[in-house]
Amino acid sequence: MESCSPNMGKPPGNIFEIAIVLFTLYALIYTAKSLIKSLFRLLIEMKMKMKMKMRARVDKDMREKVAAVESLLCYCFKDKKHLQEALTHSSYKDSPSYQRLEFVGDAALGLAIAENAFRVYPKLIPKKFSLLRAANVNSENLARVAVRHELYRHFRHKEHSFEASISKFVVAVEGEDDNVPNCKSVKTPKILADIVESVAAAVYVDCS
The missing domain is CATH 1.10.1520.10 (Ribonuclease III domain)
Structure with missing residues (x-):
């Protein structure tokens, strides 16, 4: 009868680390995309206001x-x-x-x-x-x-x-x-x- 290793059935520790890193990267990418969208909208609004101001x-x-x-x-x-x-x-x-x-x-x-x-x-x-x-x-x-x-x-x-x-x-x-x-x-x-x-x-x- 083979003896069971105490670490059998448990995922290696580095898998958790990889998951955390991937999650962190995803959060950073999502935040960056949201920030870029917000900046883009802000630039459009500023451009429109400048245009209206020049026209007026x-x-x-x-x-x-x-x-x-x-x-x-x-x-x-x-x-x-x-x-x-x-x-x-x-x-x-x-x-x-x-x-x-x-x-x-x-x-x-x-x-x-x-x-x-x-x-x-x-x-x-x-x-x-x-x-x-x-x-x-x-x-x-x-x-x-x-x-x-x-x-x-x-x-x-x-x-x-x-x-x-x-x-x-x-x-x-x-x-x-x-x-x-x-x-x-x-x-x-x-x-x-x-x-x-x-x-x-x-x-x-x-x-x-």
């Missing part, structure tokens, strides 16, 4: 103007460059002008007026829709909006001839009665209507 940066001379119009609109732009562009005339060559936004703004205002009329006047015939939209979205009425809400104070340009025509129109609008327009005898500066359309477009684009 406006020219020094426009910061107060942009802030004033945001306050007027009760809307904070995600990309303030949109508003800066809306307030910049093509005569100001150092920055993109509002011409592209003006095109969008004309359509956006027309759509807003049409949708509001559709909801408020359910029995209104299509022909009246066109008349109602035309009565609201025209240069004279939009220019009035620019004056009454003082948008004209916040746009930049390098066209000296604007000052006189805008001043005359502002005086005429400020002297109007609620029911009697007073600016019919004064030529409407198209620039004022353009500003309103451009600002409307800037809000529309920024929301989109």
Whole structure:
């Protein structure tokens, strides 16, 4: 009869050591992978924040103007460059002008007026829709909006001839009665209507 060794049936001690080492390596690899993922996410977030910050940066001379119009609109732009562009005339060559936004703004205002009329006047015939939209979205009425809400104070340009025509129109609008327009005898500066359309477009684009 063979005698049994006291170590028979027991795994060698080095197997436990190997298992501990492997477990430790696995834990280290798992921790490293988690750390790398966290760092990667952090880098992406930082990159996005930097990108948004760069996009939101406006020219020094426009910061107060942009802030004033945001306050007027009760809307904070995600990309303030949109508003800066809306307030910049093509005569100001150092920055993109509002011409592209003006095109969008004309359509956006027309759509807003049409949708509001559709909801408020359910029995209104299509022909009246066109008349109602035309009565609201025209240069004279939009220019009035620019004056009454003082948008004209916040746009930049390098066209000296604007000052006189805008001043005359502002005086005429400020002297109007609620029911009697007073600016019919004064030529409407198209620039004022353009500003309103451009600002409307800037809000529309920024929301989109």
